[in-house]
Amino acid sequence: MSTYNWRHVSILYDFTDVFFDIAGSNLVNDFKRNPALSRPYDIPFNPQKIIDYAGILTEASAHARGKL
16 A cells, blocks of 8 residues: 555455454454554445445445545
């Protein structure tokens, strides 16, 4: 991220899978502790309830890769 001077990040993770729930939550917490980054935008989702991912990808895109 520093290569492109990005300061905003969106993290999407499947909260129904224990591994991805723990990994996604920990990644969000790690980014929150990094003062060089703005607050990460996390999007936990249930893949069994999503047919079309365009909505959450558009939401993530709106919050990611912003430059300060």
